[in-house]
Amino acid sequence: MSKAQVSLQCLLLLCAELFHFTLADVGVAAQYRPPYLPTACYGNDVSKFPSSNLFASAGDGIWDNGAACGRQYFVMCLSAQTPGTCKAGQIIKVKIVDKASRNGVILVLSTIAFGAIANPSAASVNVEFTE
Numbered sequence: 001m002s003k004a005q006v007s008l009q010c011l012l013l014l015c016a017e018l019f020h021f022t023l024a025d026v027g028v029a030a031q032y033r034p035p036y037l038p039t040a041c042y043g044n045d046v047s048k049f050p051s052s053n054l055f056a057s058a059g060d061g062i063w064d065n066g067a068a069c070g071r072q073y074f075v076m077c078l079s080a081q082t083p084g085t086c087k088a089g090q091i092i093k094v095k096i097v098d099k100a101s102r103n104g105v106i107l108v109l110s111t112i113a114f115g116a117i118a119n120p121s122a123a124s125v126n127v128e129f130t131e
Contacts, residue, residue, distance in 0.1 A: 024130040026078065027061065027106030030123065031114035039098035041069035050095045053112040057100035062107075068096045073129045075107065077117040080125040090117045 036055075042048040048070075049055055056075075058068040072095050077086035092113055100108040107129065111120065118125045 024128045025106070026126060026128050027059070028104060028124050029056075029075065029077075029107040029109055029114070029127040029129075030102060030105045031111055031120070032057065032108050033111050036098070036110065040066070041097050041099075049097055053110055054092050054094045054116065055097045055110050056094040056113060057098040057108040058096045059100040059102070059104075059106040059108070062096075063099050066099075068099075071096045071131060073107070073131055075109070075113070075117060075127050075129045078126045078128050080118065080122050082119075082122065085119045085122045085125060087117050087119075092116045 036049070037046065038044045039048075039057075056073070058064075058071075062068050062071075062073075072093055074091055074093050076091045080086060094107070094109060094113050098108075102108055105124065107127065109117075114120060114125075117127070
């Protein structure tokens with residue numbers, strides 16, 4: 001390998017360290033209220049829910065025939081129909097415990113999870129999420 005190729009590889013590695021590339025997706029998130037049981041993932045087993053109550057149902061886009069059960073996603077509110085709905089800079093981690101029954105949403109968040117990133121009076125918000 002030439003000196004130029006080694007220098008180029010070092011430069012690329014340095015850039016990768018300085019600029020963290022993420023593969024985040026965007027979609028619509030809504031919220032749902034109790035009762036949360038039974039779930040498509042865990043039936044009536046409440047022990048599978050995170051103690052933080054930060055959990056969600058997966059929409060068709062990420063459900064993956066049930067493979068989404070137990071996955072965890074970082075979620076941040078980007079925008080909403082009403083300005084000021086999102087809580088700026090708030091990122092939460094949710095665990096998938098169910099399949100969403102609403103069309104057009106990627107995540108349906110528990111009331112606690114939704115309220116952590118947005119005004120709970122909103123019907124839905126645009127979110128960025130990554131596993």
